Amino acid sequence: MGLTRVLAEYLVQSRMQEIPVPVRHEATRSLLNWIGCALGGCHHEAVTYAHGALSAVSGPGHAVLIGNGGKTDALSACLLNGIAGHVLDFDDAQPRNTNINPSCTVAPAALAVGEYAHASGSEVLHAFLLGLEVECRIANTVYAQGSTRFFANSTTGIFGAAAAAGKLLQLDAQQMTWALGLAATQAAGLRIVFGTMSKAFIVGRMARAGAEAAVLAQQGFTSSEQGLEAPKGFAALFGPGMDTTPIIDGLGREFEVSHNTYKPFACGIVLHAAIDACIRARNTHGINPGDIASVTLRVNPAVIEVTGNPAPASGLEGKFSVSHCAAVALIDGAAGEPQYSDERVLAADVQALRTRIRPLPNPALARHQATAEIRMADGRLLETRVEHALGSRGNPLRDEDLDAKLAGLAAGILPPKNIPQVLQQCWNIEALPDIRELTRLIVPA
Amino acid sequence: MGLTRVLAEYLVQSRMQEIPVPVRHEATRSLLNWIGCALGGCHHEAVTYAHGALSAVSGPGHAVLIGNGGKTDALSACLLNGIAGHVLDFDDAQPRNTNINPSCTVAPAALAVGEYAHASGSEVLHAFLLGLEVECRIANTVYAQGSTRFFANSTTGIFGAAAAAGKLLQLDAQQMTWALGLAATQAAGLRIVFGTMSKAFIVGRMARAGAEAAVLAQQGFTSSEQGLEAPKGFAALFGPGMDTTPIIDGLGREFEVSHNTYKPFACGIVLHAAIDACIRARNTHGINPGDIASVTLRVNPAVIEVTGNPAPASGLEGKFSVSHCAAVALIDGAAGEPQYSDERVLAADVQALRTRIRPLPNPALARHQATAEIRMADGRLLETRVEHALGSRGNPLRDEDLDAKLAGLAAGILPPKNIPQVLQQCWNIEALPDIRELTRLIVPA
Numbered sequence: 001m002g003l004t005r006v007l008a009e010y011l012v013q014s015r016m017q018e019i020p021v022p023v024r025h026e027a028t029r030s031l032l033n034w035i036g037c038a039l040g041g042c043h044h045e046a047v048t049y050a051h052g053a054l055s056a057v058s059g060p061g062h063a064v065l066i067g068n069g070g071k072t073d074a075l076s077a078c079l080l081n082g083i084a085g086h087v088l089d090f091d092d093a094q095p096r097n098t099n100i101n102p103s104c105t106v107a108p109a110a111l112a113v114g115e116y117a118h119a120s121g122s123e124v125l126h127a128f129l130l131g132l133e134v135e136c137r138i139a140n141t142v143y144a145q146g147s148t149r150f151f152a153n154s155t156t157g158i159f160g161a162a163a164a165a166g167k168l169l170q171l172d173a174q175q176m177t178w179a180l181g182l183a184a185t186q187a188a189g190l191r192i193v194f195g196t197m198s199k200a201f202i203v204g205r206m207a208r209a210g211a212e213a214a215v216l217a218q219q220g221f222t223s224s225e226q227g228l229e230a231p232k233g234f235a236a237l238f239g240p241g242m243d244t245t246p247i248i249d250g251l252g253r254e255f256e257v258s259h260n261t262y263k264p265f266a267c268g269i270v271l272h273a274a275i276d277a278c279i280r281a282r283n284t285h286g287i288n289p290g291d292i293a294s295v296t297l298r299v300n301p302a303v304i305e306v307t308g309n310p311a312p313a314s315g316l317e318g319k320f321s322v323s324h325c326a327a328v329a330l331i332d333g334a335a336g337e338p339q340y341s342d343e344r345v346l347a348a349d350v351q352a353l354r355t356r357i358r359p360l361p362n363p364a365l366a367r368h369q370a371t372a373e374i375r376m377a378d379g380r381l382l383e384t385r386v387e388h389a390l391g392s393r394g395n396p397l398r399d400e401d402l403d404a405k406l407a408g409l410a411a412g413i414l415p416p417k418n419i420p421q422v423l424q425q426c427w428n429i430e431a432l433p434d435i436r437e438l439t440r441l442i443v444p445a
Numbered sequence: 446m447g448l449t450r451v452l453a454e455y456l457v458q459s460r461m462q463e464i465p466v467p468v469r470h471e472a473t474r475s476l477l478n479w480i481g482c483a484l485g486g487c488h489h490e491a492v493t494y495a496h497g498a499l500s501a502v503s504g505p506g507h508a509v510l511i512g513n514g515g516k517t518d519a520l521s522a523c524l525l526n527g528i529a530g531h532v533l534d535f536d537d538a539q540p541r542n543t544n545i546n547p548s549c550t551v552a553p554a555a556l557a558v559g560e561y562a563h564a565s566g567s568e569v570l571h572a573f574l575l576g577l578e579v580e581c582r583i584a585n586t587v588y589a590q591g592s593t594r595f596f597a598n599s600t601t602g603i604f605g606a607a608a609a610a611g612k613l614l615q616l617d618a619q620q621m622t623w624a625l626g627l628a629a630t631q632a633a634g635l636r637i638v639f640g641t642m643s644k645a646f647i648v649g650r651m652a653r654a655g656a657e658a659a660v661l662a663q664q665g666f667t668s669s670e671q672g673l674e675a676p677k678g679f680a681a682l683f684g685p686g687m688d689t690t691p692i693i694d695g696l697g698r699e700f701e702v703s704h705n706t707y708k709p710f711a712c713g714i715v716l717h718a719a720i721d722a723c724i725r726a727r728n729t730h731g732i733n734p735g736d737i738a739s740v741t742l743r744v745n746p747a748v749i750e751v752t753g754n755p756a757p758a759s760g761l762e763g764k765f766s767v768s769h770c771a772a773v774a775l776i777d778g779a780a781g782e783p784q785y786s787d788e789r790v791l792a793a794d795v796q797a798l799r800t801r802i803r804p805l806p807n808p809a810l811a812r813h814q815a816t817a818e819i820r821m822a823d824g825r826l827l828e829t830r831v832e833h834a835l836g837s838r839g840n841p842l843r844d845e846d847l848d849a850k851l852a853g854l855a856a857g858i859l860p861p862k863n864i865p866q867v868l869q870q871c872w873n874i875e876a877l878p879d880i881r882e883l884t885r886l887i888v889p890a
Contacts, residue, residue: 049664054657057518059502073502149682151630181638185596185647188633190682192675193626198668201661202630205654212499216646219494223643230637237594237635 003229006248007134008176011163014252016126016430023255024430027129031110032426033092033262033402034103035066035442038085040337040409042067046087046197050204051080063112067413069443074116078161078211082108082204086153087197088337089319090409092262093269095368095393097146098139098156099302101269102260105157105207106131110164113211114435117168121425121432127167129257135160136256138228141246142239146302147191150238154189154202159228161210169218181223182213184234195309195317262402264391265335267319270303273370273389274322274359278329281372281384289331289349291377294356297326298371301361310354318345326372327353336408368392399427414444448674451693452579453621456608459697461571461875468700469875472574476555477871478537478707478847479548480511480887483530485782485854487512491532491642495649496525508557512858514888522557523606523656527649531598532642533782534764535854537707538714540813540838542591543584543601544747546714547705550602550652551576555609558656559880562613566870566877572612574702580605581701583673586691587684591747592636595683599634599647604673606655614663626668627658629679640754640762707847709836710780712764715748718815718834719767719804723774726817726829734776734794739801741818742771746806748815755799763790771817772798781853813837844872859889 001009016024041047042065051065054076061071066081085091086104094100106128114124139147139156147155162183166176186209189202217223228234228244235244265275274297281287303322312321318340319325327350328339344350365371368389374382388394397405403423410419418441425438432438446454461469486492487510496510499521506516511526530536531549539545551573559569584592584601592600607628611621631654634647662668673679673689680689710720719742726732748767757766763785764770772795773784789795810816813834819827833839842850848868855864863886870883877883 046666049666050661053660053664053666054520057504057507057520057660059504059518062502073504075499075502149677154630181641182643182646185599185635185638185643186633186650188631190630190669190672190677190679192669192671192678193630196626196667196669198627198630198666201627201666201668205631209650215498215502216495219498221491221494221498221643221646222641223646224635224637224641226637227635232594232635233637234635 002226003244003248004180004227005173005177005225008180009173010251011130011134011167011176012171012173014130016122019129023258024125024129026257026260027125027132028427028429029262029399029402030092030103030132030257030260031107031125031128031429032406034085034107035426036406036409037088037091038066038081039413039442040090041084041087042413044084044087046200047080047084049197050083050201063115064439064443066442067444069445074112075208075212077112078108078208079204081112082207083200086203087200088266089268090263090266092260094136094139095259095261096140098143098152099269100136100139100152100156102132102136104153104203105210106135106160106164108204108207109161109211110168111435111439113165113168115439119168119435121429121435121438123168124435125429127164130167131160131164132257133255134163137247141244142235142242144242149191151189151191151202154206155187155238157203158183158187158206158210161207162213165211165214166217169214171214171218175217177225178221178223179213179217181225181227182216183210184224184227186213187234187238195320259393261391261393262397264397266337266340267325267335268307270300270306270367271322271325272391273368273386274299274303274372275325275329275335276389277370277372277384277386278326279333280386281374281382282330282333284384285382287330287374289353292330292353292356293375293377294358295326296373297322297357297359298362298365299359300365300367301363302367304359304361308359312345315340315342315345322359323354323357324350326357368394414442447671448689448693449625449672450618450622450670453625454618455696456575456579456612456621457616457618459575461567464574464700468703469570469574471702471705472570472577473872473874474707474844474847475537475548475577475702475705476552476570476573476874477851479530479552480867480871481851481854482533482536483511483526484858484887485535486529486532487858489529489532491645492525492529494642495528495646508560509884509888511887512889514890519557519561520653520657523553523653524649526557527553527652528645531648532645533711534713535708535711537705539581539584540704540706541585543588543597544714545584545597545601547577547581549598549648550655551580551605551609553649553652554606554656555613556880556884558610558613560884564613564880566874566880566883568613569880570874572609575612576605576609577702578700579608582692586689587680587687589687594636596634596636596647599651600632600683602648603628603632603651603655606652607658610656610659611662614659616659616663620662622670623666623668624658624662626670626672627661628655629669629672631658632679632683640765704838706836706838707842709842711782711785712770712780713752715745715751715812716767716770717836718813718831719744719748719817720770720774720780721834722815722817722829722831723771724778725831726819726827727775727778729829730827732775732819734798736822737775737798737801738820738822739803740771742767742802742804743807743810743816744804745810745812746808747812749804749806753804757790760785760787760790767804768799768802769795771802813839859887
């Protein structure tokens with residue numbers, strides 16, 4: 001039996017009660033974290049523009065537009081909620097070389113198709129968990145050496161969205177195999193769009209495309225049955241030379257969601273150790289930013305590769321600039337959404353400090369490690385070393401941290417009384433007979 | 446100025462009256478040919494299944510569903526008409542190594558967005574022509590050595606659809622640059638889906654995605670400004686090592702549509718020389734298929750690479766089997782849609798003859814050349830050589846051949862009285878004040 005078929009059979013046969021409770025709890029944390037991010041991003045102009053552009057071609061309301069109120073068709077909801085959930089770069093991260101944000105394509109598909117299919121909370125969580133599993137396993141294998149060409153989130157995320165939607169639509173193994181083939185042939189995303197609205201767009205696009213693959217396969221729409229493993233299939237084209245068999249090793253016994261991490265800072269996970277080091281240095285030493293002569297940051301080489309831009313010109317570009325992140329961490333003691341506004345990126349104090357920050361790659365440092373060496377104008381050298389960045393597996397956000405993160409992101413978006421209800425329904429998701437008991441709370445009305 | 450920007454500026458500034466009349470005439474031939482193919486394919490189950498799957502998520506009717514009646518939103522029309530136009534593999538072909546079917550993504554986008562924008566016939570033809578230009582130039586460069594990995598139609602076709610839609614939506618140069626960036630990051634399509642419904646699907650998908658890119662860019666949705674030429678842009682990832690500068694060489698002076706060709710047979714263009722040789726042999730020598738001992742076909746190596754399947758199991762697979770094509774050509778003297786039904790592929794006489802056909806690659810033969818050496822049971826050896834396959838640039842279909850092709854494909858789909866009207870409005874397209882004067886005729890009602 002081919003690898004794609006093995007994966008499809010697993011997805012079809014999986015039963016929620018066979019999945020260990022701690023795994024389900026981590027999936028719940030992942031979903032709650034993603035919902036917070038979607039609430040925080042729902043008024044971003046990337047969402048507003050896409051909604052404006054596409055409302056004329058959208059269908060009747062099956063699923064909520066998170067944070068915006070109103071409903072739209074299930075596939076448009078995948079796209080628009082997918083943009084909202086990823087546009088702040090505040091979501092989750094798989095602590096592997098792949099560095100993908102696992103929930104970004106899967107959560108919007110699971111929620112919107114769940115509403116469309118009138119699924120229970122448990123069914124949605126199960127589908128979400130399986131989608132993460134498929135996506136992470138593909139990413140771990142195809143991008144085992146990291147992803148420096150194609151965008152890992154989108155190119156592997158479409159499989160997760162297809163798997164989650166396919167599970168909710170109760171596809172049989174043949175249909176699920178076709179859905180994965182339809183995902184393979186639609187997989188897309190270039191890293192050159194980082195720093196533009198198109199990064200969040202292609203994530204939403206793949207959420208939609210994965211869900212569409214499942215909807216088509218349900219009708220009997222045919223595709224390759226070896227989408228992943230064929231000689232010119234997805235793995236061969238996107239990760240040439242990689243052995244695909246690990247995709248199914250330990251399937252059903254080991255769960256990738258167990259390794260998921262959640263971002264405390266509103267930017268790429270590779271930046272978090274450096275930000276954490278700067279915030280700790282600031283708070284420990286009571287640094288006045290105006291007295292800083294220079295900062296040397298020692299970081300994993302991936303930080304420089306992805307975020308080496310020394311002079312960002314917009315909020316979005318600021319999320320891809322380690323110099324900007326360090327500057328706001330030292331000045332503001334924070335790296336939340338306000339630190340990535342266009343205004344903050346262009347502010348004089350931030351720009352001045354940015355030019356005094358020198359990031360240096362150090363292959364001996366893991367991604368969750370960093371050192372900040374701060375030379376003060378008076379000659380003092382203040383050194384701060386972070387072994388486990390806040391939010392990493394060694395120093396994870398607690399459940400109450402996730403509550404606080406969602407509450408912060410939802411402030412001003414949802415009526416205050418909704419926020420504790422949203423948290424309650426999230427933690428209680430497995431008991432909800434209809435997922436709409438949660439989704440009806442994540443809109444303003 | 447970057448290459449993508451140069452292309453965008455050209456698209457925005459192009460004026461129809463600057464385009465030579467013979468170029469416009471070839472564009473008209475291309476559009477008429479594609480409309481015929483969409484009519485012929487409109488009842489294929491790939492269209493029916495996709496329509497069934499997606500009608501619940503489609504928006505209000507801006508554009509016709511060709512051959513099916515009713516309307517749907519402009520982007521859904523791109524997808525569904527795109528599937529219809531390509532599912533028969535009967536469309537057009539660029540006589541280059543790329544071998545793309547230029548109209549397959551561009552025509553559905555130009556027509557549906559043209560209806561949406563209430564464009565004139567001349568505006569639609571102009572946008573269509575520009576879309577073909579962009580797509581073919583990208584394909585000529587990125588796939589100059591042929592496309593053996595990604596599907597050239599879909600991965601380059603999305604740029605053509607974006608360009609055509611962007612022109613009809615009157616994007617400015619900045620918006621058009623973003624639209625091309627949005628196309629780059631969505632470009633997708635694997636050759637492994639050949640022989641399944643997903644081949645036509647990904648074509649329709651890219652028509653839709655290209656049009657969506659234009660709709661988004663119109664709203665100010667940002668993307669990379671170097672989608673094509675960036676170090677990790679489209680060209681670098683899909684055609685590694687290729688020089689991108691030919692994409693804009695001679696822009697506005699040389700027109701790719703001038704080289705377009707139209708298929709007389711309902712399968713991949715690489716098969717046409719072999720089919721033509723078999724039909725000519727049959728008609729010249731009055732061959733009784735039952736008396737054939739063996740057939741040796743000498744063909745360009747690409748024929749074997751793409752269509753070497755000796756034992757197809759379905760109509761769609763038959764389109765990717767040179768053995769099947771030769772067998773029906775010898776038995777039926779034809780290679781139209783009836784020769785690619787499941788029934789015909791599984792028929793005993795066809796299966797029996799298929800096993801006696803041996804295709805051999807010959808690098809000395811161009812794609813428009815082939816030789817059939819037919820050994821009869823009585824020992825005679827009948828040899829037929831085709832120098833210029835019917836439909837190739839050296840032996841092109843005439844305007845009246847295209848009329849007959851459309852009429853044949855539209856029979857049973859449109860009321861008979863519509864067919865001459867459709868032809869008249871196609872040839873007269875530049876004079877139509879509203880494209881809907883044509884599109885209203887290509888539906889049954």
